[in-house]
Amino acid sequence: MMADRVFTEIEYIRPMEIEARSMEIIRQELSERGVTLDPVQAATVMRCIHSSADFDYVRTLRFSENAVERGIALLKAGATIVTDTNMALAGINKRALDRCKARAICYMADPRIAAEAKKRGVTRAAVSMEAASRLPGPVMLAIGNAPTALLSVYEMIKSGRWIPDFLIGVPVGFVNVVASKERIMSTLVPYIVNAGRKGGSNVAAAIVNSLLYQIEESRL
Amino acid sequence: MMADRVFTEIEYIRPMEIEARSMEIIRQELSERGVTLDPVQAATVMRCIHSSADFDYVRTLRFSENAVERGIALLKAGATIVTDTNMALAGINKRALDRCKARAICYMADPRIAAEAKKRGVTRAAVSMEAASRLPGPVMLAIGNAPTALLSVYEMIKSGRWIPDFLIGVPVGFVNVVASKERIMSTLVPYIVNAGRKGGSNVAAAIVNSLLYQIEESRL
Numbered sequence: 522m523m524a525d526r527v528f529t530e531i532e533y534i535r536p537m538e539i540e541a542r543s544m545e546i547i548r549q550e551l552s553e554r555g556v557t558l559d560p561v562q563a564a565t566v567m568r569c570i571h572s573s574a575d576f577d578y579v580r581t582l583r584f585s586e587n588a589v590e591r592g593i594a595l596l597k598a599g600a601t602i603v604t605d606t607n608m609a610l611a612g613i614n615k616r617a618l619d620r621c622k623a624r625a626i627c628y629m630a631d632p633r634i635a636a637e638a639k640k641r642g643v644t645r646a647a648v649s650m651e652a653a654s655r656l657p658g659p660v661m662l663a664i665g666n667a668p669t670a671l672l673s674v675y676e677m678i679k680s681g682r683w684i685p686d687f688l689i690g691v692p693v694g695f696v697n698v699v700a701s702k703e704r705i706m707s708t709l710v711p712y713i714v715n716a717g718r719k720g721g722s723n724v725a726a727a728i729v730n731s732l733l734y735q736i737e738e739s740r741l
Numbered sequence: 742m743m744a745d746r747v748f749t750e751i752e753y754i755r756p757m758e759i760e761a762r763s764m765e766i767i768r769q770e771l772s773e774r775g776v777t778l779d780p781v782q783a784a785t786v787m788r789c790i791h792s793s794a795d796f797d798y799v800r801t802l803r804f805s806e807n808a809v810e811r812g813i814a815l816l817k818a819g820a821t822i823v824t825d826t827n828m829a830l831a832g833i834n835k836r837a838l839d840r841c842k843a844r845a846i847c848y849m850a851d852p853r854i855a856a857e858a859k860k861r862g863v864t865r866a867a868v869s870m871e872a873a874s875r876l877p878g879p880v881m882l883a884i885g886n887a888p889t890a891l892l893s894v895y896e897m898i899k900s901g902r903w904i905p906d907f908l909i910g911v912p913v914g915f916v917n918v919v920a921s922k923e924r925i926m927s928t929l930v931p932y933i934v935n936a937g938r939k940g941g942s943n944v945a946a947a948i949v950n951s952l953l954y955q956i957e958e959s960r961l
Binding site: 542573606610638643695721 | 746748749750751752754755756759762763766767791792793794795826827828830831832858862863864889892913914915916917918919920921923924927937938939940941942943946
């Protein structure tokens with residue numbers, strides 16, 4: 522141990538206050554950067570920053586018209602959220618989800634999906650999206666990992682086979698990530714997409730949670 | 742649809758080649774930036790970039806002496822990985838884990854942990870770390886979310902109660918994240934830590950996977 526070392530000070534606050542304090546810091550730093558967020562989009566943008574400590578989301582998050590209001594309405598109406606990873610599924614707040622009529626599922630560990638993907642030489646994520654298209658009721662896709670999932674959805678939209686009710690498109694990475702996001706944003710699907718390479722399962726879950734929490738707050 | 746819009750080109754490659762292609766792009770961009778990675782640390786740094794599309798990890802990842810070799814040796818010896826979120830747990834490659842004798846657990850959904858945290862006014866993550874300290878055999882902590890988990894471990898190390906065999910410390914956020922990482926890096930615990938605010942459950946899982954995959958590759 523280096524006893525003499527000077528550490529950054531610890532803020533002593535109660536567990537339930539940590540998140541509010543984080544949001545306060547984010548708000549303050551946005552203000553220092555001269556950023557004013559759209560009031561309807563602010564909660565979603567801030568939760569993406571909160572989950573990544575990355576202020577790039579201010580510049581890169583894209584919302585189709587009235588996306589936040591639509592997303593909230595769908596969750597209230599009991600939409601099924603389909604994620605492309607079990608990580609994103611794990612990151613969605615289950616208590617908040619239960620309080621809506623909504624539910625969240627992920628097909629990635631389903632052996633039938635894996636078998637079909639292998640047979641066709643495509644990714645499990647792509648086949649997952651086709652399974653999502655056969656679900657009854659409104660479907661909100663939350664894609665934080667696989668650009669192939671976005672491309673599969675794009676093909677279904679383009680060919681008129683299916684248009685999801687809502688799409689959160691924030692895959693992360695280097696191969697076809699930018700290309701798949703551009704294509705999705707050219708369609709009529711209501712979306713929240715992060716342009717560029719960044720995103721992730723954590724960000725997909727953060728966006729879903731930002732919508733769920735707004736439903737909770739409106740009930741307080 | 743805007744039929745005339747020019748999109749970024751799609752790379753048509755097979756699912757199993759996507760990851761190798763991603764790594765090739767990362768390697769190329771590192772080279773364009775004039776970055777040469779330590780050969781032992783390279784796989785871990787690259788996997789963090791792969792999971793975040795964020796080249797900041799080149800500058801901010803910190804390794805204690807021989808950290809990669811130690812981490813790999815512990816996993817080979819059947820260490821128990823304890824994560825601070827179910828998201829990080831979900832992100833660890835279970836097949837790669839099974840092929841070692843290692844296992845991964847998370848106490849965050851354990852109602853006894855929640856009850857004790859509530860009673861004591863501390864976070865579940867902090868109590869989780871105390872539960873980890875009572876496990877038999879080598880323990881590797883993988884903390885991608887809660888600085889309070891790092892601070893709890895720091896207190897146990899400082900008071901001589903416990904020193905984990907290995908610590909992956911990459912919580913993300915704004916409250917006590919930097920402070921907790923600084924403190925952990927002042928101890929004798931073998932670590933991989935991301936200095937600064939960034940990190941996340943995805944990055945914690947990426948670091949674990951980078952060690953697991955190196956074991957797999959050494960067996961090929």
